[in-house]
Amino acid sequence: MSFLYEKIFRPLLFKLEAERAHQIAAFSMRILGKASPLRGLASLYCRTESSPVRLFGLDFPNPVGLAAGMDKNGEFIQSAFALGFGHVEIGTITPQRQLGNSRPRLFRYPSVGGIVNRMGFNNDGAEIVADRIKRNYPREKRHAPLGINIGKAKTTDLDQAAEDYITCFKIAADQADYIAINISSPNTRSLRTLQKPDRLEPLLAAINQARKDFSAKMGRQRVPVLLKISPDESFRALDVVLELAFLHKIDGIIATNSTVSRAESNSACCTEAGGLSGLPLRKRSTEVVRYLAKASGGRMPIIGVGGIYDTISAGEKLDAGASLIQLYSGFVYKGPLLVKSLARSMVHRCSNSI
Numbered sequence: 001m002s003f004l005y006e007k008i009f010r011p012l013l014f015k016l017e018a019e020r021a022h023q024i025a026a027f028s029m030r031i032l033g034k035a036s037p038l039r040g041l042a043s044l045y046c047r048t049e050s051s052p053v054r055l056f057g058l059d060f061p062n063p064v065g066l067a068a069g070m071d072k073n074g075e076f077i078q079s080a081f082a083l084g085f086g087h088v089e090i091g092t093i094t095p096q097r098q099l100g101n102s103r104p105r106l107f108r109y110p111s112v113g114g115i116v117n118r119m120g121f122n123n124d125g126a127e128i129v130a131d132r133i134k135r136n137y138p139r140e141k142r143h144a145p146l147g148i149n150i151g152k153a154k155t156t157d158l159d160q161a162a163e164d165y166i167t168c169f170k171i172a173a174d175q176a177d178y179i180a181i182n183i184s185s186p187n188t189r190s191l192r193t194l195q196k197p198d199r200l201e202p203l204l205a206a207i208n209q210a211r212k213d214f215s216a217k218m219g220r221q222r223v224p225v226l227l228k229i230s231p232d233e234s235f236r237a238l239d240v241v242l243e244l245a246f247l248h249k250i251d252g253i254i255a256t257n258s259t260v261s262r263a264e265s266n267s268a269c270c271t272e273a274g275g276l277s278g279l280p281l282r283k284r285s286t287e288v289v290r291y292l293a294k295a296s297g298g299r300m301p302i303i304g305v306g307g308i309y310d311t312i313s314a315g316e317k318l319d320a321g322a323s324l325i326q327l328y329s330g331f332v333y334k335g336p337l338l339v340k341s342l343a344r345s346m347v348h349r350c351s352n353s354i
């Protein structure tokens with residue numbers, strides 16, 4: 001079946017401008033979400049619940065998740081689950097709707113299996129997305145965790161950034177099984193500066209306080225908060241991130257976002273400005289996962305992301321110390337059936353919980 005995708009659908013989609021192809025794929029996913037008999041069939045064929053993971057107090061039916069950025073607005077969560085994902089992370093969302101950068105802003109590089117994007121957090125805004133989730137994927141219908149990835153608006157100064165995160169947290173927390181704090185997208189100016197200790201410390205302190213207030217107000221258990229980091233930080237900088245993450249009771253780290261480095265791709269390739277993901281990111285993101293796992297003595301749960309295209313690259317992330325994995329580019333290059341094949345390959349290796 002994945003043969004069909006690689007020989008027929010992918011060549012057709014790759015003839016189109018990359019964002020147009022994404023829109024068509026997203027439209028198909030929305031249709032799948034609405035057509036419940038079709039979704040039921042997809043689910044019957046694709047779902048694998050035989051390698052569950054318990055992490056952050058949540059039950060993941062399998063370790064394979066959809067990375068942030070593909071479903072920015074929470075429009076096809078149920079279809080993603082029907083295709084076999086064990087968790088879905090939507091977003092990045094910002095306090096208000098924003099259009100993102102001008103097009104073209106998405107580029108494929110099939111010769112190296114890479115994607116460059118400079119989307120710039122195009123999204124419907126936190127309120128609209130939270131309402132959509134409440135309507136279409138309420139808690140009582142869930143069989144797998146939903147993460148909501150939050151960020152700051154393009155126009156917000158770094159000094160006010162924490163307020164954007166808190167606004168998004170307050171709006172999204174009720175609908176989220178976990179919240180991912182995105183401080184690593186290369187496409188919002190200065191966002192990655194939030195990884196520096198003098199910025200990260202107050203940000204994490206503010207988020208932790210918002211989370212305590214939310215739990216007290218709603219009478220709910222604390223919402224797990226994860227930090228999504230960049231692959232372009234030095235190991236020394238990662239030590240500090242880890243230290244602050246422990247200090248502020250961050251539940252896990254998502255490693256990694258896309259890279260601004262072009263070291264792993266040849267010079268004639270991937271030349272567009274933006275974040276590079278896919279195969280050229282595979283090695284570095286695995287290094288970051290391995291480093292974090294070692295430096296934290298295995299005490300900080302890690303979601304490994306970057307260049308997962310097959311069972312070998314997925315296994316690499318788990319061997320490096322990740323408890324869960326996520327993918328985006330692999331889905332574009334290998335098609336939807338990749339999810340099932342990865343989840344099935346993990347049946348014998350994952351029964352880990354932290």
Ligand SMILES: Cc1cc2nc3c(=O)[nH]c(=O)nc-3n(C[C@H](O)[C@H](O)[C@H](O)COP(=O)(O)O)c2cc1C
Nearest residue numbers: 067068069091092117257277278306307327328329
């Ligand atoms: C088109 C595109 C848009 C993305 N948008 C986001 C985003 O909004 N927020 C985020 O945290 N990561 C975003 N990412 C990064 C992915 O979630 C992931 O971290 C990265 O692509 C590495 O995984 P991959 O190699 O499997 O694609 C985006 C990636 C792509 C390709």
